[in-house]
Amino acid sequence: MGTERKATRRFRSALQEELRLWRAEGIVSDDQAKTLERRYALGELAAEGTSLLMTVIYTIGALLIAGGVISFIAAHWTFIPKPAKVALLLAAMIGAHGSGYWLWRVRGSKPKLGHALVILGTLIFGANIGLMAQIFHIESHYYNGFLAWSLGAAAVAYALGSAPNAVIAIATSFIWYCGWKSDYHFEHALSLYPPLIAACGLPFIYWRKAGFTYLLLALAVSISFLMDVGAATDSFQGWMLGGAALALLLTAYGAWHRVVHPLPEIGVVSLWLGGIALATFAYLLSFGEMAHSLTREIWRHYGDQADLFLIVGAFCVVAMAGLSFAILSAMESWRDPVLRRYSLPLMAGMALFLLAVSGWTGQMATVFLANLACLALGVGLIWSGVAAERRSLFWLGAAFFALLILSRFLEYRTGLMLKAVAFLACGAGVIYGGIKFEGYLRVRRAARALRSTEGGPA
Amino acid sequence: MTRKHWLFLLAVLVQTAILAVVPASRIHTLMTGRTIFLKTAPVDPYDIMAGYYVTLRYEIGNLSKVPGYSNEGVEGPVYIFLTEGSDGAWQATRVDKKKPAADAASKGVFIQGTRTWNGALYGIERYYIPEGKGQEIEEALRKHRNETRVEVRVDSSGHAALVSLHIGSKVYEY
Known part of the structure; x- marks a missing residue:
């Protein structure tokens, strides 16, 4: 079918269940059922479920390994000479990236595990920034490390189209902005952070069509813009x-x-x-x-x-x-x-x-x-x-209306009797509106079901 | 190698380059710098350890009585000329807001700092220590409060890098 429709996983799962019944009851023929299965890619549902589970498991595993690697290095800090420490940190990072890339993009045998290892590589990179500062006793504002981490994560995000790396880049850049802003930059006027992070992040969003990454980006841009406007206009x-x-x-x-x-x-x-x-x-x-x-x-x-x-x-x-x-x-x-x-x-x-x-x-x-x-x-x-x-x-x-009414009655000093009457009226109004709405939904859905069984337009 | 492989390699190189940039200046200073000893003490004698590092306050951190120092004007870099004292510790003799000439390092030692209200910070105020060593160093610092020095290397541009912590007769180098 040329007209592929975007459908949620929930809808497709429900359709798969229903289709089994429709087939058994003779509502749809085998050919029609197969057409629907193809159209909504129902055959891929099981694999998608496993794939999502594996992504979660691999990502949790990657996070735990990152913690383990960093703790192991930290525990043996005293016995390792400086050059060996640096080599160990770099080897851990490049090893995670390299093996991940191999499994994901070169051999392609375990893409989820490969992607998780690449995420692990970026997490180790972030930890390495802090560890490098420790090895060489460098004192700097903590947020500068997050800026460096953000740049490295963004590079991998764009190189591989990796949404989790983009998420790390946005989150760490926002931590940098908050640290930088709160640390004596509140008197400054509008900063370049909101337009810059939007300009850096939006091409990735359009390229990968990443909804969750967009949510984070929009939040980072919105909150930083409001912080900037507040500080600039005072x-x-x-x-x-x-x-x-x-x-x-x-x-x-x-x-x-x-x-x-x-x-x-x-x-x-x-x-x-x-x-x-x-x-x-x-x-x-x-x-x-x-x-x-x-x-x-x-x-x-x-x-x-x-x-x-x-x-x-x-x-x-x-x-x-x-x-x-x-x-x-x-x-x-x-x-x-x-x-x-x-x-x-x-x-x-x-x-x-x-x-x-x-x-x-x-x-x-x-x-x-x-x-x-x-x-x-x-x-x-x-x-x-x-x-x-x-x-x-x-x-x-309805809830927003209720909140508004509640706020006004708590805000203004009116007689208790008037408040009681108003609350009763509002509560009854909300319940009445809800009952009417549910009734309306039932009537509409029944009418639509009737039309569809008669063969008319739904 | 395909374009995609190159792109990934480039991204990993970017991360490696960032990691290299973080300590680059310190490594240069450690390799080319001249060794000096500075008198120091922990910032808070009642709370010496801050996690896995000691926050240090240097004698040359207070410049209020050093010729050339002024806390007026905008904050920025200052250059402190040092001379070795009879006890082996280096002391501030003069402060300048202008960067010394290129050959100044051959005539003496100067260190670059960032001006504060009564002195300067040198970016070497934090000494990281390994897990399990905190209590030992804390006790040693309390015992030898006036006999604590730090070995520092200072390069020809005035950049400083920490080498080791000398408390009493013991040397801690991590």
């Missing part, structure tokens, strides 16, 4: 604006990948991260104290430049909203039901949040706008959950 508002820009960028990037570019893994991760960023920042600003800090800070910090800041802020609102709308509306296809329903409330939430962050409307309006942004996000989740018949989105939206 203001709560600047940090909030940075959060808004980050949420918007991730969402637009995710939407683009979801619909236009054939990398759904990146699309899903980006959309989730963008949504989480917006929800977190809007939720923080929905508290009166936070809004008070933000509005007070504007006039204290910017003084005469407040007008300029407002103009820049307004420009950001228009540019960001316009950019996102252009990206989303330019998509030739709106067939993705989740994205279609999620996009508009999300855009509304973004716009409301940006307006709130600008702070020019005063504390009360800022709180109001931030709450509205949260509400829009909750509506988006529930609406797309209903449209796509996905419980997870619906309940996430």
Whole structure:
């Protein structure tokens, strides 16, 4: 079949089970069953399961061996002369890399074990950096070793297309950044780390289509960007604006990948991260104290430049909203039901949040706008959950609403009677909404099943 | 060899090169440097050992009374000229912010440091020791607090590298 569909392992396992029954009950012929087996590569499921298990076992084994090698060398440190120590460390690293490469790429007989040995080689390389410093009594900031480790891991990741090596490279580079930033660099303005790590990591992600590696990269870029913005602007508002820009960028990037570019893994991760960023920042600003800090800070910090800041802020609102709308509306296809329903409330939430962050409307309006942004996000989740018949989105939206309501009632001093009534009403509302949603799901699924047995379009 | 083999070989070479760069300067100093002895003491007499190393404070780490020293201006490298004392330990005689001329090393010994609020750090403040030796060295340091010296090599650029720790009459070299 030319049109190979990407299906999850869970779906394929369930299909394999069902197919056995359908065949026995005569629902599908042997030929049809074989076609489906080919299409979803069901014959490879057993091997894939074993392969995953072997990868986990080999990786754990590699980690344990790395610990053993380093402890063995450390235990005999006193008796080994310096040149022999260096030779031993290099031999352990090159030996692990060489044997791994041989098994994985040259002989190809044990690719999983070979890959695990290459990972072991990179782990030994990291330990060797520290041991070299010990042998020659070198004193340096601990994080510099992580930077060197990151460079070496990145070289192997690109040479072999190894995602675990890329994960090591991203994680160690982020440790370096955190150490470097906290060690007297907080007063510095924006650093080059977020764009550099993105520029170094993204080609690998596109090449290997590595979803988990992308998640780590996106987190490293996002967190470092927020740390940088916080340090550079030295203001709560600047940090909030940075959060808004980050949420918007991730969402637009995710939407683009979801619909236009054939990398759904990146699309899903980006959309989730963008949504989480917006929800977190809007939720923080929905508290009166936070809004008070933000509005007070504007006039204290910017003084005469407040007008300029407002103009820049307004420009950001228009540019960001316009950019996102252009990206989303330019998509030739709106067939993705989740994205279609999620996009508009999300855009509304973004716009409301940006307006709130600008702070020019005063504390009360800022709180109001931030709450509205949260509400829009909750509506988006529930609406797309209903449209796509996905419980997870619906309940996430409902839980976000519940959190918002709970926070407001805990924040504001109202009479206990009023609180009791409100909580009862909200709880009943959530339960009622859930029951209605489950009923809706049952009706929709029954109707679809009926249509498919009658031979109509599903 | 195919292109893929070369790529992997290159990656392993990158890792090896990084490992070589880490101690390169120290190895050069150890091979070409002149041996001097510096008076030292552990930083905290109540907590001498910090894991598997001793953090050392040098007599030449405090430069507040040495001619030429000033803690004003931006932090950066400083060059400390040393002369051998009657007890065999080397002492700071002058501080300069400018790097000495190329032939200065032939006339005397100078060491490069990074300026601190009252002196300088030389990148040799940490001496790693093997597992199981901590207690022995800790006891020796407590007993011979004023008789502790460090053997250091200093090359013609002023870079220093630790060689051994001399506590009383015992020499510890790891």
